[in-house]
Amino acid sequence: MSLEKNDDIVHIEGDGTSHPIDAEEVQRLGDLLDAARKATESEHKMTVWQAVKRYPKASAWSIAISFGVVMEGFDVVLLGNFYAYPEFQRTFGVLQPSGDYQIPAPWQAGLSNASACGSIIGLMLNGYLAERIGYRYTMIASLAWLACFIFLFFFAKSLGMLVAAEVLCGIPWGILQTLTTSYASEVAPLALRGFLTTWVNACWGIGQLLSVGILRGLLSKTYLGQWGWRIPYALQWIWPVPLILVSIFAPESPWWLVRKGRIDEARQSLARLTSRTVSGQTDDFDIDQTVAMMQHTNLLERRLYAGASYIDCFKGVNLRRTEISVGCWAVQVLSGVALPGSAYFLQSAGLPTKDAFTLTMCNLSINIFGVMIAWALMGWGIGRRSLYLYGCFAMNIVLWIVGGIGFIGTEASLWAIGGLLLGWQIGYQFTLGTVCFSLITEFPSRRLLIKTVNIGRAAYNLTNIIFGSFTPFMINPSAWDWGTKASSRDNCQTAFFAAGMNTLALIWIYFRLPEPSGLSYAEIDKLFEERIPARQFQKHRVVAVEAEDVGVVEAKHP
Numbered sequence: 001m002s003l004e005k006n007d008d009i010v011h012i013e014g015d016g017t018s019h020p021i022d023a024e025e026v027q028r029l030g031d032l033l034d035a036a037r038k039a040t041e042s043e044h045k046m047t048v049w050q051a052v053k054r055y056p057k058a059s060a061w062s063i064a065i066s067f068g069v070v071m072e073g074f075d076v077v078l079l080g081n082f083y084a085y086p087e088f089q090r091t092f093g094v095l096q097p098s099g100d101y102q103i104p105a106p107w108q109a110g111l112s113n114a115s116a117c118g119s120i121i122g123l124m125l126n127g128y129l130a131e132r133i134g135y136r137y138t139m140i141a142s143l144a145w146l147a148c149f150i151f152l153f154f155f156a157k158s159l160g161m162l163v164a165a166e167v168l169c170g171i172p173w174g175i176l177q178t179l180t181t182s183y184a185s186e187v188a189p190l191a192l193r194g195f196l197t198t199w200v201n202a203c204w205g206i207g208q209l210l211s212v213g214i215l216r217g218l219l220s221k222t223y224l225g226q227w228g229w230r231i232p233y234a235l236q237w238i239w240p241v242p243l244i245l246v247s248i249f250a251p252e253s254p255w256w257l258v259r260k261g262r263i264d265e266a267r268q269s270l271a272r273l274t275s276r277t278v279s280g281q282t283d284d285f286d287i288d289q290t291v292a293m294m295q296h297t298n299l300l301e302r303r304l305y306a307g308a309s310y311i312d313c314f315k316g317v318n319l320r321r322t323e324i325s326v327g328c329w330a331v332q333v334l335s336g337v338a339l340p341g342s343a344y345f346l347q348s349a350g351l352p353t354k355d356a357f358t359l360t361m362c363n364l365s366i367n368i369f370g371v372m373i374a375w376a377l378m379g380w381g382i383g384r385r386s387l388y389l390y391g392c393f394a395m396n397i398v399l400w401i402v403g404g405i406g407f408i409g410t411e412a413s414l415w416a417i418g419g420l421l422l423g424w425q426i427g428y429q430f431t432l433g434t435v436c437f438s439l440i441t442e443f444p445s446r447r448l449l450i451k452t453v454n455i456g457r458a459a460y461n462l463t464n465i466i467f468g469s470f471t472p473f474m475i476n477p478s479a480w481d482w483g484t485k486a487s488s489r490d491n492c493q494t495a496f497f498a499a500g501m502n503t504l505a506l507i508w509i510y511f512r513l514p515e516p517s518g519l520s521y522a523e524i525d526k527l528f529e530e531r532i533p534a535r536q537f538q539k540h541r542v543v544a545v546e547a548e549d550v551g552v553v554e555a556k557h558p
């Protein structure tokens with residue numbers, strides 16, 4: 001579509017106001033549209049290997065920044081597995097009639113929920129901080145805060161002190177949970193978008209595996225006493241300094257710079273992310289055209305959605321986009337993920353402590369390989385919606401079988417349950433566990449990306465709080481004891497309950513989750529604007545770039 005100057009052409013601003021445009025502005029907008037159109041076509045043609053060669057620095061910086069989640073995964077998984085750690089149980093637990101020590105279920109719920117509450121605060125703060133001061137400075141501030149309050153964990157004398165530490169450290173954890181994923185989505189080209197965002201899940205696995213591996217190694221060091229659980233907390237101080245250095249030298253997101261109107265800086269940032277200079281041009285790739293595509297998408301979203309506040313996430317079609325972000329996160333919890341990854345659950349099921357930690361390590365190591373499997377499947381053209389849907393269905397079947405085997409109650413059946421949960425974990429990691437990190441960054445508008453992802457993750461933490469409030473009672477032998485031992489039929493209820501929740505998640509995925517693979521951010525914007533049903537996203541075609549996208553429309557005169 002071409003633009004011509006006449007008295008009927010007006011420019012619609014983001015706040016809804018309009019003004020006539022002169023010939024110079026018409027030419028500028030026309031050039032912007034042409035450049036955006038060429039960049040969009042170039043991104044659609046770019047293969048994965050071409051993207052890797054063209055954006056090697058973007059890949060490297062994204063991978064490095066995502067290691068912030070390694071730290072968060074290391075920290076968060078400690079507590080859940082400390083419940084099964086003998087020295088931790090003796091320090092903070094209550095002596096049971098059996099002679100064992102157990103952390104009371106109310107305290108388990110309180111400790112688990114404390115970090116989730118802190119994370120929710122951090123997520124809401126991230127929505128303002130990252131959008132105001134940028135990704136880099138927000139991450140630096142979060143890491144510095146975390147380094148200070150790790151002292152509370154290390155010197156903890158009571159469960160109350162641990163609760164305070166969980167809340168205060170949960171704030172930067174909440175920021176790291178989404179900041180890394182949002183950054184990856186904004187430095188990656190279309191062909192690498194799914195790979196770099198899902199790498200964040202591998203970082204979770206690395207952190208969790210390191211955490212459980214250290215605990216497993218310390219199990220036999222009984223002479224360490226309380227140092228057996230204080231040393232893992234002290235090891236958290238390894239992470240902040242190198243991650244702060246990475247954040248200092250990393251380029252800022254060019255999308256964020258475009259949203260702030262800092263176009264020249266966006267070009268410079270994009271040059272640092274690619275193998276080209278600012279003025280360089282090879283084949284059909286041009287940095288100016290790529291920046292123009294970002295400007296075009298930003299202007300399109302200003303026309304569609306005037307505001308960029310948390311309230312705007314719940315207005316118009318943004319409500320649906322926010323629902324999808326919330327749903328993608330919530331499905332992870334509803335799928336039953338708390339059971340296979342918990343050494344405490346396996347210990348409660350009757351496995352010896354060392355075996356429980358060994359199986360947990362196997363489960364978490366699958367996290368890393370699951371990401372690689374997901375990459376292979378996405379590379380073969382399998383959609384992210386398909387991976388979510390069929391993965392959830394397979395996990396649903398496994399949970400029903402686990403509940404059924406729980407009636408047997410023999411040692412062999414316990415190992416069978418462990419094996420099935422290992423298989424469950426494999427399915428989870430290359431579907432829900434990995435693909436979620438890509439989906440939650442693709443559906444929000446760019447102007448509301450950080451806030452929408454934060455709302456979704458906050459809903460995830462809220463769901464964890466709800467389930468975390470009664471899950472310890474289901475598993476804890478001093479409470480409801482809904483384990484998988486067959487001392488009574490009630491002991492099989494944990495797996496059946498998880499299967500029921502998983503079924504609800506499966507229904508939501510089928511009816512509400514669209515397929516974003518191969519779609520540019522501007523195309524996704526238009527599909528939502530046209531209110532295309534979830535199952536029709538790949539079938540409905542939209543024009544990538546039009547004059548109306550930047551707010552230029554013909555005025556309707558009587």
